[in-house]
Amino acid sequence: xxxxxxxLERHCLDNGLKIVLSQDNTVPIVAVNxxxxxxxxxxxxxxxxxxxxxxxxxxxxxxxxxxNKHFELIECAGGTLNATxxxxxxxxxxxxPSRDLELALWLESDRMGWMLPAMDQEKLDNQRDVVKNEKRxxxxxQPYGDWDQRLQALxxxxxxxxxxPVIGSVEDLDAATLEDVAAFFSTYYVPNNAVLTIAGDxxxxxxxxxxxxxxxxxxxxxxxxxxxxxxxxxxxxxxxxREHVFAEVPLARVIMxxxxxxxxxxxxxxxxxxxxxxxxxxxxxxxRALVRERRVAKGVxxxxxxxxxxxxxxxxxxxxxPDSTPEQLEAALTEEIxxxxxxxxxxVDRAIALTETDLVRALEHVGERANLLSMFDLYFDDPDRLNxxxxxxxxxxxxxxxxxxxxQLGSDxxxxxxxxxxxKS
Amino acid sequence: xxxxxxxxxxxxxxxxxxxxxxxxxxxxxxxxNLKICVLPRLPIVSVNLFLxxxxxxxxxxxxxxxxxxxxxxxxxxxxxxxxxxxxxxEGIGARLGVSTGWEGTSISVSVLADRLPEAFALLAxxxxxxxxxxVEVDRVREQQLADIRQRSMDPSALASDExxxxxxxxxxxxxxxxVGTESSISSVTRDQIRGYAEACYRPGSGGLxxxxxxxxxxxxxxSGEYFGSWxxxxxxxxxxxxxxxTRERRVWILDRPGxxxxxxxxxxxxxxxxxxxxxxxxxxxxxxxxxxxxxLNLNLRERNGFTYGVRSRFSxxxxxxxxxxxxxxxxxxxxxxxxxxxxxxxxLVIDGVTREEVDAARDYAAGVxxxxxxxxxxxxxxxxxxxxxxxxxxxxxxxxxxIRSVSTEEVTSAVRAHIRPDEVQVxxxxxxxxILGSVDALELGPLEVV
Numbered sequence: 047x048x049x050x051x052x053x054l055e056r057h058c059l060d061n062g063l064k065i066v067l068s069q070d071n072t073v074p075i076v077a078v079n080x081x082x083x084x085x086x087x088x089x090x091x092x093x094x095x096x097x098x099x100x101x102x103x104x105x106x107x108x109x110x111x112x113x114n115k116h117f118e119l120i121e122c123a124g125g126t127l128n129a130t131x132x133x134x135x136x137x138x139x140x141x142x143p144s145r146d147l148e149l150a151l152w153l154e155s156d157r158m159g160w161m162l163p164a165m166d167q168e169k170l171d172n173q174r175d176v177v178k179n180e181k182r183x184x185x186x187x188q189p190y191g192d193w194d195q196r197l198q199a200l201x202x203x204x205x206x207x208x209x210x211p212v213i214g215s216v217e218d219l220d221a222a223t224l225e226d227v228a229a230f231f232s233t234y235y236v237p238n239n240a241v242l243t244i245a246g247d248x249x250x251x252x253x254x255x256x257x258x259x260x261x262x263x264x265x266x267x268x269x270x271x272x273x274x275x276x277x278x279x280x281x282x283x284x285x286x287x288r289e290h291v292f293a294e295v296p297l298a299r300v301i302m303x304x305x306x307x308x309x310x311x312x313x314x315x316x317x318x319x320x321x322x323x324x325x326x327x328x329x330x331x332x333x334r335a336l337v338r339e340r341r342v343a344k345g346v347x348x349x350x351x352x353x354x355x356x357x358x359x360x361x362x363x364x365x366x367x368p369d370s371t372p373e374q375l376e377a378a379l380t381e382e383i384x385x386x387x388x389x390x391x392x393x394v395d396r397a398i399a400l401t402e403t404d405l406v407r408a409l410e411h412v413g414e415r416a417n418l419l420s421m422f423d424l425y426f427d428d429p430d431r432l433n434x435x436x437x438x439x440x441x442x443x444x445x446x447x448x449x450x451x452x453x454q455l456g457s458d459x460x461x462x463x464x465x466x467x468x469x470k471s
Numbered sequence: 472x473x474x475x476x477x478x479x480x481x482x483x484x485x486x487x488x489x490x491x492x493x494x495x496x497x498x499x500x501x502x503x504n505l506k507i508c509v510l511p512r513l514p515i516v517s518v519n520l521f522l523x524x525x526x527x528x529x530x531x532x533x534x535x536x537x538x539x540x541x542x543x544x545x546x547x548x549x550x551x552x553x554x555x556x557x558x559x560x561e562g563i564g565a566r567l568g569v570s571t572g573w574e575g576t577s578i579s580v581s582v583l584a585d586r587l588p589e590a591f592a593l594l595a596x597x598x599x600x601x602x603x604x605x606v607e608v609d610r611v612r613e614q615q616l617a618d619i620r621q622r623s624m625d626p627s628a629l630a631s632d633e634x635x636x637x638x639x640x641x642x643x644x645x646x647x648x649x650v651g652t653e654s655s656i657s658s659v660t661r662d663q664i665r666g667y668a669e670a671c672y673r674p675g676s677g678g679l680x681x682x683x684x685x686x687x688x689x690x691x692x693x694s695g696e697y698f699g700s701w702x703x704x705x706x707x708x709x710x711x712x713x714x715x716x717t718r719e720r721r722v723w724i725l726d727r728p729g730x731x732x733x734x735x736x737x738x739x740x741x742x743x744x745x746x747x748x749x750x751x752x753x754x755x756x757x758x759x760x761x762x763x764x765x766x767l768n769l770n771l772r773e774r775n776g777f778t779y780g781v782r783s784r785f786s787x788x789x790x791x792x793x794x795x796x797x798x799x800x801x802x803x804x805x806x807x808x809x810x811x812x813x814x815x816x817x818x819l820v821i822d823g824v825t826r827e828e829v830d831a832a833r834d835y836a837a838g839v840x841x842x843x844x845x846x847x848x849x850x851x852x853x854x855x856x857x858x859x860x861x862x863x864x865x866x867x868x869x870x871x872x873x874i875r876s877v878s879t880e881e882v883t884s885a886v887r888a889h890i891r892p893d894e895v896q897v898x899x900x901x902x903x904x905x906i907l908g909s910v911d912a913l914e915l916g917p918l919e920v921v
Contacts, residue, residue: 070512072512073489073841073844073845074487074489074841075841075842075845109477110477110478113773114764114769114773117762117763117764118764118831119480121762121763121764121831121835122831122834122835123483123834123838124834124835124836124837124838124839124840124841124842125838125839125842126839126842141842142838143486143487143838143841143842144484144487145483145484145485145486145487146483146484147484148481148482148483148484149480149481149483151481152477152480152481156477160477171776172773172774172776173776174776175776175777176772176776176778176779177779178801179732179776179777179778179779179799179800179801180779182731182732182799182801183732183778183779183799184779186731186732187626187730187731187732187799188625188626189621189624189625247487259475260475263474263475294624294729295624296620296621296623296624297617297620297621327557327561327566328545328557328561329554329557329558329560329561329562333557334554334557337610337614338553338554338607338610339554341610341613344613344614344617344618345614365617365621367613367617368617368620392562395562396558396561396562399561399562399563399564400561400564400566402564402583403515403564403565403566403581403582403583404566406513406514406515406583407515407566407581407846407848409513410512410513410515410845410846410847410848411845411846412845
């Protein structure tokens with residue numbers, strides 16, 4: 047395929063808000079997407095889960111927008127909307143028919159500038175209940191539901207910002223106050239800590255004026271405070287660390303995690319391609335060996351987390367059959383991961399080809415385009431990186447992958463989390 | 472610069488006319504419906520082969536055969552092994568997907584436009600020359616059985632299976648999980664799978680849908696080359712009876728000791744996709760529980776904080792699929808949540824719907840329709856609906872106008888016709904010890920802990 051050519055234009059308002067515009071008039075819809083540079087890594091001790099709870103509060107109205115009006119207006123316009131909170135960032139997004147771009151800008155700017163006057167205790171208590179139910183539904187009441195919390199604790203030391211899970215603890219959620227909401231808002235929800243991307247069908251001659259009109263009068267905040275805790279970290283764990291959990295789970299599952307270079311490092315591309323060789327598609331090493339040939343696992347999952355704070359993590363997991371033992375799963379995973387030290391060029395080519403298809407498919411959605419542009423701008427000050435993603439991955443050599451397997455995926459950098467079905471007494 | 476009056480909500484701009492993209496339709500001589508839609512926005516193509524090979528037409532003892540056959544396609548072809556097939560596809564960046572539902576099996580490929588001819592050839596090879604080696608058939612069977620074991624501990628999956636079991640009369644296809652049961656899956660042989668593909672993977676009344684950055688002439692020529700000499704029609708007929716298990720309101724608690732939440736499902740047998748009430752009923756469902764600002768979600772989540780979310784849904788299938796409200800709520804509020812859901816259903820049916828609600832839901836449906844015309848896959852899946860349910864070719868061209876013309880009265884009468892609060896089956900997967908007393912006190916009908 048030829049070079050991707052997603053058009054884009056950058057601006058910055060006087061208050062520090064960064065703007066990315068990417069026009070595409072083929073379908074009369076437009077995506078509005080804001081990334082704030084705040085996530086669970088910014089949470090102080092005793093406040094875990096707060097960044098996510100705060101995200102919920104952002105939908106509870108603002109000075110000029112009553113509770114639930116945000117959802118109602120976007121839905122009546124025929125749009126979709128949501129928000130997500132992660133380690134390094136929180137994003138808010140809506141896709142609407144293009145005639146309602148201004149509505150989306152009004153709503154997003156009102157909560158960026160005037161959220162606090164609408165906050166009250168009743169809303170906080172209501173959303174605290176909603177979030178506690180989210181935690182029960184997605185984590186506590188699910189087999190293996192606490193895996194991320196356990197794995198993070200194995201890979202990151204106690205005072206590192208990635209040690210605790212994004213959803214947080216019930217005690218900390220219970221302790222959250224309206225004062226916390228106000229402080230968090232004033233510290234992090236400031237235009238100089240955000241990127242606004244508009245992608246899709248808009249009027250090029252008008253759009254920046256509209257942005258200026260709605261966001262221009264929001265005052266800049268202070269510089270963002272340094273991360274709490276101690277973000278410094280060795281590049282590898284230094285040992286094999288493990289946890290064996292007997293739980294109400296149907297099948298044995300072995301999760302293996304590794305500390306890898308952060309997303310901001312050039313070496314992250316090597317980790318990404320390595321993980322694709324291991325687990326992307328059905329010709330990948332783990333699928334072929336564990337699922338198809340040895341039939342020790344019913345399924346495998348791999349993922350390279352794109353995290354910023356000094357180290358990211360690479361995750362692999364294998365779920366067994368009723369008669370698979372955790373030992374078999376771990377041995378098979380270990381063997382295949384170590385064999386990556388003999389990776390071949392044809393595997394790299396396959397991984398790049400699949401990645402390319404996946405990226406183009408993602409870019410069919412203006413919402414996904416906007417999301418990636420916001421991310422690249424916020425993380426790397428370079429939204430055009432989107433057009434060069436594939437080149438970045440294609441530059442990875444098979445030698446680099448072999449070296450990576452040896453230096454990062456060995457027994458001195460391994461976190462092993464084992465789930466085993468509780469034995470019936 | 473004059474300061475902006477923020478109290479004023481911006482006025483919508485002029486609506487930009489936008490039509491469903493043009494589709495070239497015409498069957499091949501063997502009966503395979505060819506639909507081509509040119510979408511030149513990005514260099515990507517989606518190819519979808521739909522076959523009348525669904526779970527709905529299988530007898531109970533063979534349940535799961537269609538799913539297993541679809542799963543086992545990745546096991547290889549007469550020309551290459553499963554591993555070589557995966558390498559051939561992924562080497563050109565092609566994503567192969569097989570999905571099997573009640574009505575049929577879809578085999579699809581997504582690929583960059585410059586690799587389309589190779590992907591096309593591979594898709595045809597998978598569909599027309601599957602090999603089903605024993606070792607691969609056994610593997611996908613073991614995987615399916617392991618999935619069933621996983622589902623048995625997943626509260627939401629348990630609740631879905633219980634819905635099928637309690638809504639429908641015993642022995643009907645919709646009464647069982649779509650993938651089949653442990654015993655039926657275990658008994659399906661490799662020969663049966665081969666025979667099934669032989670009989671049902673046939674061009675007649677199937678479809679080949681291609682959407683993306685393509686040249687229609689090239690597509691016609693590729694279709695003729697790879698699918699032209701394929702003949703026959705699937706033996707399958709989706710014409711089974713669908714009876715409710717009971718018309719009496721009943722409560723089923725599936726005990727899952729230690730649950731910190733209850734998975735709640737509440738509903739009854741719904742209505743088929745072909746109902747003339749499809750649009751008004753869809754609008755009625757949107758305002759009941761199909762959007763964030765629906766009656767149910769505003770009540771249970773935003774007013775009461777009982778849940779992370781609640782939805783209602785009609786599963787429109789070739790025969791009446793379930794209508795159900797679904798949510799997950801804390802143990803201590805389980806009974807209250809059930810009571811609130813039921814009272815929302817009752818007031819919907821008794822008081823009907825308001826013009827404002829209908830306006831909002833129609834606007835939502837008409838607007839969101841446009842949001843789902845972005846990608847090759849989205850358009851292909853719409854075209855597939857036309858094929859599966861025999862909708863008119865201009866169905867999606869007229870969709871928005873038809874949605875906008877649904878009246879408040881039509882919605883009220885549709886929900887009255889198809890939502891029956893007195894007949895709901897209430898299904899709760901949770902910790903019986905913590906919830907039994909309060910749920911029983913609601914006195915909704917006979918209660919059984921299973």
